[in-house]
Structure formats: structure tokens, C-alpha cells
Amino acid sequence: MLTLTGVGKRYPTGDRALTDIELTLPKGQVMALIGPSGAGKSTLIRCVNRLVEPTQGSIRLDGTELTKLSGHKLRHARRSMGMIFQEYALVDRLTVMENVLSGQLGYVGFWRSFLRRYPQEAVVEAFRLLERVGLPHAIDKRADALSGGQRQRVGIARALLQSPKLLLVDEPTASLDPKTSRQIMRLIRELCAERELAAIINIHDVALAQQFADRIVGLRAGEIVFDGLPSELTSEILTTIYGEEDWDTTPEPMDDAVSGDEATNTAPINPPYARVMSSIEAGAAR
Numbered sequence: 351m352l353t354l355t356g357v358g359k360r361y362p363t364g365d366r367a368l369t370d371i372e373l374t375l376p377k378g379q380v381m382a383l384i385g386p387s388g389a390g391k392s393t394l395i396r397c398v399n400r401l402v403e404p405t406q407g408s409i410r411l412d413g414t415e416l417t418k419l420s421g422h423k424l425r426h427a428r429r430s431m432g433m434i435f436q437e438y439a440l441v442d443r444l445t446v447m448e449n450v451l452s453g454q455l456g457y458v459g460f461w462r463s464f465l466r467r468y469p470q471e472a473v474v475e476a477f478r479l480l481e482r483v484g485l486p487h488a489i490d491k492r493a494d495a496l497s498g499g500q501r502q503r504v505g506i507a508r509a510l511l512q513s514p515k516l517l518l519v520d521e522p523t524a525s526l527d528p529k530t531s532r533q534i535m536r537l538i539r540e541l542c543a544e545r546e547l548a549a550i551i552n553i554h555d556v557a558l559a560q561q562f563a564d565r566i567v568g569l570r571a572g573e574i575v576f577d578g579l580p581s582e583l584t585s586e587i588l589t590t591i592y593g594e595e596d597w598d599t600t601p602e603p604m605d606d607a608v609s610g611d612e613a614t615n616t617a618p619i620n621p622p623y624a625r626v627m628s629s630i631e632a633g634a635a636r
């Protein structure tokens with residue numbers, strides 16, 4: 351469905367962000383893209399929808415070479431790629447429904463969307479999507495009256511309104527608490543299964559990636575250093591991706607740790623590496 355061949359990106363500053371990326375993503379597959387800061391995850395996602403211009407290689411979506419498109423054809427191709435952002439990218443002063451309908455911007459003309467005259471079928475579909483993402487009672491609320499998790503649900507509904515073939519998801523849970531993060535990842539996964547949508551999810555939380563993705567790709571310094579199943583992600587592979595670290599260690603309580611309620615409040619919560627390893631050991635439970 352999506353095929354990247356020899357994709358490279360060098361920014362005008364001289365920074366080489368991607369080198370010789372080879373990837374094929376079949377219909378319906380949820381792929382998590384992990385790697386340290388600066389590894390090139392956002393650049394890769396943005397090369398696919400051409401928010402960033404790749405400097406080398408080919409990107410084909412259902413047979414269409416995306417790197418060669420411009421103008422109307424590029425806008426048309428972008429409709430088949432829904433984007434979900436870390437900071438939701440909603441318009442605060444607009445309602446939930448209006449934000450979702452803005453997913454139609456690539457379809458309806460500028461004046462029609464400016465005057466907010468959306469086709470009836472788009473409104474009906476937006477209702478249906480808001481119901482599906484769990485927000486049927488919030489359609490008239492302003493976006494700035496929503497919690498982070500609710501805002502992300504609106505972002506997901508907006509991306510789906512354009513009936514994409516592919517979801518490009520950039521750090522969808524970065525600002526969310528652990529439970530809401532799981533709910534959002536589960537929702538994305540379910541929607542991909544229901545609609546046979548492929549997804550590339552750029553995510554820092556390895557445990558979440560492991561639990562909710564079909565496949566994990568690890569980037570390091572712009573190169574793919576791991577491409578496999580969540581269950582294949584061992585501590586050696588984590589070291590290859592992120593560098594040396596004792597992935598099995600759970601931090602000891604500090605020497606001056608206090609007891610009782612105070613201790614509950616100050617003890618380290620869910621050390622990330624321990625969580626990664628415990629979820630690896632537990633298998634990819636969904």
C-alpha cells in the first residue's frame with residue numbers, strides 16, 4: 351500500500367535526518383516508529399505527506415509516486431493521508447463539530463468551508479464519527495472546553511472524516527495520562543482494524559508501542575536499525591536503537607525515602623525502562 355524506497359532527507363542546514371529508508375506498509379497494518387530524539391521519526395512521517403520534501407528516493411501510495419506530485423495532484427493525494435498531531439491542532443474557539451468538519455477542507459472549496467457550509471453527508475458522517483470516538487454529547491462544546499483525551503478524539507474524528515487510506519500519527523499520547531494514552535492507542539488500533547487503515551505512529555512510549563502496534567520500526571540517526579514484531583523487541587535491540595542502558599533495572603528506593611502516605615507520593619512512579627521490560631516479559635497483551 352505504502353512503499354518507501356531509498357528515502358533520504360538532508361535539511362538545508364546540512365543535517366542528514368534520514369538515510370536510505372526502505373519500508374513497505376500493507377493495508378490495515380499499525381506500525382509504531384520508535385527511536386531517540388532527533389532520530390528522524392517526525393521527518394519520516396512528514397516526508398510521506400510532503401510537509402517535508404525528501405531529498406532522495408521514492409514514496410508510493412497505492413501506485414502513486416508522491417514525491418513527484420505538486421499543486422492540485424498533491425492536495426488530492428494528501429486527502430488519502432489523515433494526520434493526527436501531538437498537540438491536537440484544533441481551533442479552540444470552534445465547536446467540536448466544526449473542528450471535525452474542518453477535515454473536509456481538502457474537499458469543499460475555500461469559501462464554502464470559510465462560511466461553514468458543509469455538505470449534509472459530511473455533517474452526518476461527522477456525527478457518526480463523533481459517536482464512534484465516544485464524544486456524541488460534546489458536539490456543541492468549544493474545543494477549548496475539552497480535556498486532552500477528548501481533544502485527541504476530536505483530532506482522530508477529523509482525520510477520519512476525509513476517509514484516508516493511511517493515518518500519519520505524530521506522538522498522539524505525549525500530553526496524556528497513562529490511562530487516557532492507552533484508551534487513545536486502543537481507539538486508533540480499533541479504527542484501523544475496522545477501516546483497514548494503515549498507520550504510522552511516531553511514539554516515544556515503547557511499552558505502549560509494543561502493546562498496540564502490529565509492527566515496530568526503530569530509527570537511530572536517520573537509519574532503520576530494527577524492523578520486527580513487538581515481541582522481538584529485546585533489551586539488546588533497545589540498546590541498538592537508543593544506546594547503552596541497563597534496561598532490566600528497576601531503580602532502588604532512595605536512601606532517604608520516607609514511609610507512609612508521604613512515601614506513596616514521592617516514590618518513583620512507573621520507571622519507563624522497567625515498564626518497557628515488564629511489558630516485554632508479559633507479551634504483547636492487548
Ligand SMILES: Nc1ncnc2c1ncn2[C@@H]1O[C@H](COP(=O)(O)OP(=O)(O)OP(=O)(O)O)[C@@H](O)[C@H]1O
Binds near residue numbers: 389390
Ligand atoms: N526544519 C529543520 N531544519 C534543520 N534540521 C532539522 C529540521 N527538522 C529536523 N531537523 C533535524 O533532523 C534530525 C531529525 O529530526 P526529527 O525531528 O525528525 O527527529 P525525531 O526523531 O522526530 O525527534 P523527536 O523525537 O525529538 O521529535 C535532527 O537532527 C534534527 O535536528
